[in-house]
Structure formats: C-alpha cells, structure tokens
C-alpha cells in the first residue's frame with residue numbers, strides 16, 4: 001500500500017524526474033523485504049510512451065539467490081538477464097497500437113549492492129566470512145528490468161499479454177500497479193490470467 005501511494009505521488013511529477021526516481025529506487029531498495037513467488041510491476045502510460053519497471057526475486061527466475069560463482073550459475077543469470085531484456089519475448093502488444101521498443105534492460109541485483117548494511121556486516125565478521133548463508137545470513141537477490149515503448153496510436157493500447165510465467169516457473173503472481181492517463185489502478189496476474197487490460 002505504501003508503495004502504491006508512492007507511485008501515485010510520482011505520477012504528478014515530470015516524466016524525466018519520474019524516470020530518475022525509478023533508477024534511484026533500485027539503488028536504495030531493501031532486498032530483504034521482497035516476497036518469493038511475487039513479482040512487482042510498475043507501469044506508467046504518459047503521452048505516446050509506456051514505461052514498465054519489473055522487479056522479481058531471483059529465486060523466481062533462476063531458482064537461487066546467492067551470488068553466482070560457478071560458470072553454470074553465472075550463465076543462468078546472464079541468460080535470464082538477456083531474456084528479460086528482450087521486451088518482445090516478455091510482452092505482446094496489439095499491432096494497432098503501433099508500439100516500438102524504445103529501450104529495454106535487465107540486471108541482477110544482489111545484497112552486496114545495499115552498501116551500508118554490507119559495510120556493517122563486514123566490520124562484524126571480516127570480509128572472508130561474508131559468504132551468504134554459511135553463518136546464518138539470509139541472502140537475497142533480484143532481477144530488475146526496465147522497458148520503454150513508444151506507440152504510434154497509444155489510444156489503441158487496450159491490453160497487453162505478459163509472458164513472464166511462460167519463461168520463468170518460480171513466480172505465482174505479478175502485482176501490477178498502473179498509472180494511466182484516465183486512472184490509477186492495480187491488478188494481479190497469474191499463470192492462468194496474464195493479460196493486462198487497460199480499460
């Protein structure tokens with residue numbers, strides 16, 4: 001609920017600031033608070049543009065959240081990043097809306113990115129011991145993807161198929177928060193019902 005309020009608030013500020021806000025939230029987020037099995041999507045339609053931010057616990061996507069060390073695990077993360085960054089693999093939009101992918105990116109984000117917390121932990125245990133779950137520390141990581149679409153006829157964008165569940169088996173629900181020109185709303189997608197309806 002708190003997050004939704006934040007989304008409503010950012011919808012009232014200029015788009016460039018909004019975009020920066022998304023980027024900043026990635027850096028400062030608390031990975032401990034994420035819920036395994038759930039994916040969060042923030043979606044904003046503004047003018048001819050649609051912006052999507054997708055955040056998923058890594059366990060939903062690659063089946064683990066520790067920092068990848070082996071070639072196999074690193075490969076799994078790289079493949080997941082590449083698939084997530086392929087907007088046409090992740091979403092299907094109606095042809096009549098004439099949407100083109102403006103930008104699309106995805107990255108794995110680990111606990112080590114949370115800065116201050118990591119430093120404190122280092123002081124307590126020394127850096128060599130900082131190896132995940134061995135001494136009780138719960139490790140979390142996520143994938144964060146960002147997409148921007150530019151649409152020739154955004155008024156015809158009435159629905160969008162989300163293919164996340166087809167690619168990744170570990171998620172049970174996608175929580176979508178949307179800021180549309182006409183309204184702000186939220187909905188949940190599942191593997192059985194994975195279409196966002198805009199109207």
Ligand SMILES: [Zn+2]
Nearest residue numbers: 057065140141
């Ligand atoms: Zn986790």
